[in-house]
Amino acid sequence: MRKIVIGTRQSALALTQSGQVVELLREAARRTGVEAEFELKKIVTKGDRILDVSLSKVGGKGLFVKEIEHALLEEEIDLAIHSMKDMPAELPEGLVIGGVPPREDPRDCLITRSGGGFEALPNGARVGTSSLRRACQLKAARPDLVMEVLRGNIDSRLRRLDTGEMDAVILAAAGLHRMGWQNRVTEYLEPELCLPAVGQGALAIECRSADAIILELLAAVTHEETRRAVAAERSFLDTLQGGCQVPIGAYAVFLPDGQLSLTGMVGEPDGSVLLRDTLTGHDPEAMGSRLAGTLISRGADRILAKVRSEAHE
């Protein structure tokens, strides 16, 4: 009997999704005849400690994953469960994303106090989000909207809406769904309006690249379409050298003919510029870097350099 220790953040969302993944792993272990026992270990990350500042000002990639990766490398834990969208494009030497379970709803959603949707937001409505990607796309569609800084866990973000400080907040549908709070959603924002973050709705199970038994188990919980779609999105992010604090979005989906369709965006946080393009193909990595190249030729690197320098002022 092998004891497999799983590292997780300690937020309600992290614990919920880790619990869900442990169930998948238990089932996979039974199916593949691996004798294993699973134990969750909570780890506090830098991202959890600085909940009072806008993340885009804190800077640095992988605020939610660094300590957890350290524990993996030190063999204090055997695998780690992360939200895919919190994962930097590049992993430390010796670690891999060994498992990618089926994706939840990748869309962002709007939660309003009035109950009206995006179109019904009054002129100058205050919308809570600290995501430059969300701000860019919503301002491009509605320049009158006023974006307000909003950080913290899902429940504290919803509370700020309920107290009347904001007219609306934007959250990832996946987080609300996993928590069982889908009834809070006022409206799902389609990718045409608000392209999701790279990997949004997907989970990453990270492990040591030399741990063959764990890799076998993780292969058994991997959803191949999700893995390939996320690979295309992350290749786009990697080529743009983006972390989670830059106005970058990407979403890949399989078409009925079996081709992968990848859409990517880069824009100014105020919505004054929004570059966006789509391509189809079969090779996720090649598609991601090719799409990034297209947007770079249209000025994406200039936008990103400017955003990065402003974040460190």
Ligand SMILES: NCc1[nH]cc(CCC(=O)O)c1CC(=O)O
């Ligand atoms: N930015 C933080 C974050 N990282 C992962 C999720 C949950 C959604 C997901 O797993 O993609 C959230 C909350 C949100 O953006 O609303």
